[in-house]
Amino acid sequence: MLAPLQGVTNRALRACFIDRVRPDTVFTEFMQARNQGPKALSAADRREAGAVHGNVPLVAQLIGHRPEVLVLAAQTAQAAGARHLNFNLGCPFGRHTTGLSGGALLSRPDLLPEIVFALRAAISGSFSIKLRAGYDDLEQIFSLLPLFAAAQVDFLVLHPRTVVQKYGGNADHTITARVVKETPLPVIANGDIVSAAQGKEILQTTKAAGLMLGRGAIADPRLFSRLRGLAPERPNAGELQQDFVDYLGDLLTRYEPLFCGEQQILAKLKEVPAFVTDPRLLPLAQQLRRARTLQDFRALLSF
Numbered sequence: 245m246l247a248p249l250q251g252v253t254n255r256a257l258r259a260c261f262i263d264r265v266r267p268d269t270v271f272t273e274f275m276q277a278r279n280q281g282p283k284a285l286s287a288a289d290r291r292e293a294g295a296v297h298g299n300v301p302l303v304a305q306l307i308g309h310r311p312e313v314l315v316l317a318a319q320t321a322q323a324a325g326a327r328h329l330n331f332n333l334g335c336p337f338g339r340h341t342t343g344l345s346g347g348a349l350l351s352r353p354d355l356l357p358e359i360v361f362a363l364r365a366a367i368s369g370s371f372s373i374k375l376r377a378g379y380d381d382l383e384q385i386f387s388l389l390p391l392f393a394a395a396q397v398d399f400l401v402l403h404p405r406t407v408v409q410k411y412g413g414n415a416d417h418t419i420t421a422r423v424v425k426e427t428p429l430p431v432i433a434n435g436d437i438v439s440a441a442q443g444k445e446i447l448q449t450t451k452a453a454g455l456m457l458g459r460g461a462i463a464d465p466r467l468f469s470r471l472r473g474l475a476p477e478r479p480n481a482g483e484l485q486q487d488f489v490d491y492l493g494d495l496l497t498r499y500e501p502l503f504c505g506e507q508q509i510l511a512k513l514k515e516v517p518a519f520v521t522d523p524r525l526l527p528l529a530q531q532l533r534r535a536r537t538l539q540d541f542r543a544l545l546s547f
């Protein structure tokens with residue numbers, strides 16, 4: 245699965261991934277459940293909602309904390325065509341935390357049963373939850389598993405960090421392995437997967453039902469193909485660089501009609517090299533981040 249990354253995994257980037265490496269499932273960026281009657285979702289979010297993107301299942305992700313507003317948002321998304329809905333219990337940033345949405349909601353586990361049962365009742369297709377292992381304690385998830393099973397959630401996506409950790413330290417996939425053992429629900433492992441070898445090891449050691457790839461795949465979409473044995477597991481520097489240049493060139497062509505104005509297109513493109521960690525790509529990634537014009541960016545891609 246391709247992870248949702250707010251501000252990054254827009255429609256054009258998802259299409260680029262679908263055409264190049266076809267993830268088995270893609271997610272929308274989170275959609276804020278708003279307290280405004282029939283306009284429970286913004287017009288832009290309603291346009292994003294759908295059952296598939298191309299021919300790949302699309303999961304619409306909701307964020308919020310009031311059960312009645314979330315139910316309205318779920319109904320609105322479904323009326324707009326969504327079939328798979330996901331509830332965000334992981335986002336560690338911004339007003340979503342102060343407003344008790346996303347990961348912050350894990351600090352109020354007493355609110356969860358009403359929300360989870362209400363969403364399950366309102367969602368006719370698949371209902372999944374994407375969550376951190378806990379608010380400030382990695383063991384918290386174990387107290388929530390009975391609720392998720394009782395509510396017949398279809399699957400969980402687990403990022404085994406706490407909310408207060410944000411992105412510090414490492415994802416602790418020993419927690420994922422224990423969660424897989426303890427719950428009857430399928431668990432998708434997410435967090436810090438940047439190489440095929442590592443992804444395979446996490447699948448093997450946790451017995452997770454699948455993997456969700458975020459930052460690692462944004463930097464190297466072929467991580468999907470590497471995990472499937474369809475591309476070199478350890479690409480050489482030349483292959484890696486050529487792939488990266490082709491991918492950014494492809495993205496540039498897709499961003500031009502979607503975002504208006506050179507500076508906006510450039511800013512959106514620059515988000516991708518920000519996720520590069522492979523030392524063999526870092527010099528190029530840093531140059532791309534410093535490009536001042538689209539022309540400079542393009543010139544760097546045709547070195």
Ligand SMILES: Cc1cc2nc3c(=O)[nH]c(=O)nc-3n(C[C@H](O)[C@H](O)[C@H](O)COP(=O)(O)O)c2cc1C
Binds near residue numbers: 434435456460
């Ligand atoms: C810039 C950014 C935006 C994100 N936006 C979302 C989001 O909209 N919904 C969500 O569930 N998670 C979001 N996440 C979390 C990722 O989906 C993922 O769980 C996290 O990055 C760990 O996976 P990774 O190490 O493979 O990136 C975001 C992460 C980043 C870095």
